[in-house]
Amino acid sequence: MILDFIPSATREAGLEALMKGAGKFTRYIPIPQPTLLVGAGSSQRLGEVVAGFGHSKVLIVTDSVISKLGLLKGLQDALQEGGAKSVVFDEITPDAPIPLVERGIAFCRDHDCDAIVAFGGGSSMDSAKAIAMAFANPKPLRQLAGYFKGRRSPLPIYAVPTTAGTGSEVTVAAVVSDPSKHDKIVIIDPRLVPKMAALDPALMTGLPPHITAATGIDALTHAIESYVGNWATPYTDGMALAAVGLIFGNLRTCYTDGKNIAAREKMALASTYAGLAFTRANVGYVHAIAHQFGGKYHTPHGLANAIMLPHVMRYSAPSITKRLAQLAVRAKLGKASERDDALADKFLDAIDDLNRDLGIPLYLDKLQEADIPALAKAACHEAHTGYPVPRYMTQKQCEQLIRQVLPPKHDAVDVTAKSQPPKKLP
Numbered sequence: 001m002i003l004d005f006i007p008s009a010t011r012e013a014g015l016e017a018l019m020k021g022a023g024k025f026t027r028y029i030p031i032p033q034p035t036l037l038v039g040a041g042s043s044q045r046l047g048e049v050v051a052g053f054g055h056s057k058v059l060i061v062t063d064s065v066i067s068k069l070g071l072l073k074g075l076q077d078a079l080q081e082g083g084a085k086s087v088v089f090d091e092i093t094p095d096a097p098i099p100l101v102e103r104g105i106a107f108c109r110d111h112d113c114d115a116i117v118a119f120g121g122g123s124s125m126d127s128a129k130a131i132a133m134a135f136a137n138p139k140p141l142r143q144l145a146g147y148f149k150g151r152r153s154p155l156p157i158y159a160v161p162t163t164a165g166t167g168s169e170v171t172v173a174a175v176v177s178d179p180s181k182h183d184k185i186v187i188i189d190p191r192l193v194p195k196m197a198a199l200d201p202a203l204m205t206g207l208p209p210h211i212t213a214a215t216g217i218d219a220l221t222h223a224i225e226s227y228v229g230n231w232a233t234p235y236t237d238g239m240a241l242a243a244v245g246l247i248f249g250n251l252r253t254c255y256t257d258g259k260n261i262a263a264r265e266k267m268a269l270a271s272t273y274a275g276l277a278f279t280r281a282n283v284g285y286v287h288a289i290a291h292q293f294g295g296k297y298h299t300p301h302g303l304a305n306a307i308m309l310p311h312v313m314r315y316s317a318p319s320i321t322k323r324l325a326q327l328a329v330r331a332k333l334g335k336a337s338e339r340d341d342a343l344a345d346k347f348l349d350a351i352d353d354l355n356r357d358l359g360i361p362l363y364l365d366k367l368q369e370a371d372i373p374a375l376a377k378a379a380c381h382e383a384h385t386g387y388p389v390p391r392y393m394t395q396k397q398c399e400q401l402i403r404q405v406l407p408p409k410h411d412a413v414d415v416t417a418k419s420q421p422p423k424k425l426p
């Protein structure tokens, strides 16, 4: 669940305890599910609904790019027509730091807002959740880190995700960076799940291909890791399978034809379904390793997942052959009547093919051999204290997996070798 959002924080003692308790939390405590509005223009409809709830002043939390592109207009117009005022805090950056979120809290207080719309990618969502909780419980953000630390309910939160990947619109956590301590704090509370989310594909048509690819594979990783992990339930299985089918059917189209509204809508649904799955069934080694790449090299989360996904799945395959076979059938790679091991192989190959078609590199260009033992140690620690991994690996085995994405020494340029057509011999 939330642990998806814990990059470098795993070494912090307080968070370790949280991670150990995470399974109990997600498995036995009901997590609310937002009402979904889906389709082009749904962000405007969300504005109509929010105004209809009688909120008088709504804070929109977003980033400056979204604000400058004019993507807020439909929402703001609808709020105004419905009689609700709105103010925009558009300073959110990736991995928003505590001082920035504190400015957002002060902004919310100065304007006396009574609801928040989170509008953007994962960082805007998380910042909005943190602002909502801290507004209702005025104390330093660090004191709100952990489970149920806010006595009063946060301001009502609504969400408009603008990437199809993180699934933050349906999760229980808010992660905020603490630059002074070089770590992250995680606020966890089921009341942080937005009341309603608008999946508006019209907002996603301008997303650049490389971000479409990375966030899309992040969603795929959420779906796969929740499906093959040991905490999967019939509910999370249904969500994960639906997400995998939609992603294999639509992500390539979104990458090559970004303005395709129908494909964008299906990817938006897929990432939300994957979010509903992993916020309950959690993730695995792909995320555990990707978080270390993010912490050490600032590799974008989705890209780090995409690079590691094929390797972790091949390692895990002997323990999850049947599950991989089921995923292959849902991805329309074969028929259920085929042998499980043949289907599982097809699924593993299909991940390679998808990565290649989306321009995902085979190697992590910044990775250094000397860093590998520490990265593997931290990844294993994160996985073994928090994730229901289907096939255990030792630190040495983890090092070997990471070594597979080490760029070849004398081949620094050709990092996307597999994405190049084979050279024709004269």
Ligand SMILES: [Zn+2]
Binding pocket: 004, 166, 218, 219, 221, 222, 287, 301, 305
């Ligand atoms: Zn993720």
